[in-house]
Amino acid sequence: MLTVAPVSFDEVLHRFHQEHPLDREHEENTNDEAEGHLRAADRTIGGWRKVLLDRSDLGGIILPWHLGEGGERELIPKTGLTVARTVALLRASGAAYARSNPVCGRKLAHQATSAFATIFLSVGPAPGIDYDGLTVRDGLTHLDGLHRMISWELHGRLTPGTRIQAYVAGGPAGSGSGAGPLAAADVRHGGGHHRDGLDVHADG
Numbered sequence: 001m002l003t004v005a006p007v008s009f010d011e012v013l014h015r016f017h018q019e020h021p022l023d024r025e026h027e028e029n030t031n032d033e034a035e036g037h038l039r040a041a042d043r044t045i046g047g048w049r050k051v052l053l054d055r056s057d058l059g060g061i062i063l064p065w066h067l068g069e070g071g072e073r074e075l076i077p078k079t080g081l082t083v084a085r086t087v088a089l090l091r092a093s094g095a096a097y098a099r100s101n102p103v104c105g106r107k108l109a110h111q112a113t114s115a116f117a118t119i120f121l122s123v124g125p126a127p128g129i130d131y132d133g134l135t136v137r138d139g140l141t142h143l144d145g146l147h148r149m150i151s152w153e154l155h156g157r158l159t160p161g162t163r164i165q166a167y168v169a170g171g172p173a174g175s176g177s178g179a180g181p182l183a184a185a186d187v188r189h190g191g192g193h194h195r196d197g198l199d200v201h202a203d204g
Contacts, residue, residue, distance in 0.1 A: 001057045001140075002163075004050040009042045011050075012120070012167045016144070019117050034120075034144040041126040041143055041169040049168050053119075055158035058149055059084035061121065062141045064130040073100045078133030087153045104147070111151030116164060119145030123170030140168065 016038060042048070061083050066076040075097070076086060090097055090108075098105025120143040125131035131141070142149070145166075152158050 002052045007048045007050050012048050037126050037143045041122040045122050045169040051166050051168050052163040053166050062136050062139050080134040083149045086150055107147040108151045111148050112155040119166045121168045
């Protein structure tokens with residue numbers, strides 16, 4: 001992870017609104033929920049940075065609870081999964097996941113060819129129901145961009161020279177334990193869920 005510069009939260013919100021308008025017509029548009037996660041991270045963590053991430057950085061990012069857009073199968077349990085582990089599970093399921101979770105499947109397919117977009121992260125989880133059950137509490141953690149990150153890895157878009165722009169709330173990941181974002185987690189499947197706890201974003 002390469003830090004480009006410290007930034008204000010106003011800059012973070014400006015970038016988010018540029019790429020994710022709250023009124024965009026899109027299947028399952030919950031950009032308002034995503035903005036809520038950013039604001040919660042700013043209140044409780046703060047200290048934003050603009051960074052560039054490579055494939056290894058992205059693979060270790062911790063993803064919170066995700067119910068697969070109300071489909072038949074939960075994609076990520078309350079305990080969380082890394083991007084790399086989530087992609088491994090999707091590859092193992094073949095076409096079955098997209099059939100049982102068509103909305104989520106369409107979002108993943110859309111991101112296979114869409115232009116790269118900014119992702120938003122924090123060092124450790126923000127407060128909220130999506131994050132309360134995470135097993136790993138220290139490492140780069142998703143705020144917005146779940147479908148994008150999964151799809152980019154799933155479809156082989158993260159080549160050795162690829163760098164993804166991100167905004168991160170908080171200091172260097174793992175600074176408290178000596179463990180960086182990759183050491184943070186092969187987080188495995190855990191308990192159940194309910195329909196209301198999903199962090200789903202219109203574009204990713």
